Structure formats: structure tokens, C-alpha cells
Amino acid sequence: MFVSIEEKKIAHRLVENFLKHSEKLPYVNIGKNNEYLGWVKDFNLRDSEGRKIFLDLAKEDDLFLLFVLVLGWSRTGPWENAVNLVSYLKINGKDKPSYWLEESNYLSEINLRQQSAELIYSQLQYEIEPRYKISFRKDTFRSIHVLATKWDAIINKLEISKLRSDYTIFMTYLRSVRGLGKLPNEKILKKIPLILRELRCQRIFKNIPGELCCVADRRVLGAAQSLGIQLVNPSNLSNLIECSTKIYKLMGDLYDLPLFAYKDLGLKMSGHLIR
């Protein structure tokens, strides 16, 4: 996809602005070389004993939770729900694929979900209070079960992708699994790059290209539109990759975050920048 000189200028300004204000953005962790360190590196949450909640993706259970996070985040609702769901599973020892493989377990988790949401709220210390009451969607649990049934295959595809240095193998496979979307037959798409982004950020797989790591969700697309950056509608895997590639060309190792944060930067910049 074509990147114009004007788009490069817009991106440059946005990145400058983003870096200047990144400390005020609760969801942003930035490293010494102005690179994004990843979302799961630090959720800005602590358990009752004051220990930070985060995912170490070198551990298989935490890797499983990264996928759960993505499933939760791909649902409607405040993003806090996804983070709290992952924290609930981690703190309460429900972070193993084998647990979710059992049909009786995932069905009982559905029934428990209201209590679980209240439980985790009482178990955590928040640096920033969630905006709404924590709640867990029913359909997310079925998807976690499906994830568990495909877990070995998913790991296998990741390994093959690593060996061949082609992570579209993994993406294509994940996209093909039915039941990871909110309906039993639906599939996941938009948030697939997030998985690769977090793995790249933690350097678990060292040959993941940044071009496959930018999320283009509604918020990112909206920001691009109001800034005058042209992105295709990521309605299938090839569009998604095209979109992610262009964002990476513009933003580098900050990925989609400057665009994601655009709203929160309270920008006066769009007026000057576009014509």
C-alpha cells in the first residue's frame, strides 16, 4: 500500500506528540529507545499482596492467557473486562489449557461469571479504577474452551512459523478456527496482530516482523481517517496485513499505539496538518 510524503509528515508529528505525552497514558509502556514494551508487560494492577500482575510469555500458561486476553478484548465492552478476566484466571489458578478443555469446567465458569467478576474486583488493587463495573461475557468462556481444544495445534503453528520465518502460517491457522468469535461459528480477525506484537515485544520469537504486529481496530481506523492517513478496511486477512504493514511503516516500533492514543492526546494537530 502506498505511503505518501504527506502521510509520513502526519505520522512524524503524531509520534512526536505521542512520545511527549506517553507518561500520561495509563496503557502505554515505553522503553529507553522510544519503543513500545507491550501491553501485557505490566497491567498496572497489583494483587492483594502488592505484586504486579503481568504476563511472562516464555511461560506456556501465560502465553495461553495472552490468547484469552485477545478473545476477551475482541468482544464489545470496556477493555478493562479482558484484563480483569485474565487476572482472575491467573490469581485463581485457572490459567491452564487442560482446565478449559474440560467441558464441565467451562460450563461452571459461565454460571460463576458474576461472582468471579466481583471476586477479582475484591482481589485486586487498581492504580486506576475501572470505569464501569467489571463483567465477563458468557460467550467468551466458550471461546476459551475452543482455544484449549486447539491449543497444541496453535503452538505447533507458531513453531512452524518460527522455523520458516513466516508468521502468516500462524495467522492463517488462527483465522480458520471457528468458535473464537462471539458466535459458535465465528472466527477471530482484528486482534490477531496483538498476539504477535506482544510476542515480538517480549522477544519470545525473535523473527516476528513488525509489519504483522499492528492492530487496526475501530479506534485506530477512526484516528487514521481524521488525520488523513489512508488505510484499507481490514475485512480479511490480506487486507489486515496490508493495513498493519502500512501502520508499521509509519509508526515503527510504536506499532498502532500513537493512532490508538490519538483521541486521548486531545489533538489540535489535525487542523494544521491536513491541507
Place this chain on the structure above:
DNA sequence: ACGGGATATCAACAGATGAC
């Protein structure tokens, strides 16, 4: 204060539209 219906929100999907 409480329950039920309407509304807003989002991503995925499928059908419609447009370009060649």
C-alpha cells in the same frame, strides 16, 4: 428501589456494489 424494555456499542459476517 426494582424490573423490563429500549438503546448504544462493537466486531464479524454476508450480501451488494464497483473496478477491471
Place this chain on the structure above:
DNA sequence: GTCATCTGTTGATATCCCGT
């Protein structure tokens, strides 16, 4: 006609709103 892109619909659920 084929392929890619655009648009409208679908479905779950939290929140809002109103009557009781």
C-alpha cells in the same frame, strides 16, 4: 465474469430510561 472493497445486518450485553 471475477475479484476486491464497501455497506448493512447480526447478535451479546452493559447502560440508560421509564413505569410501578
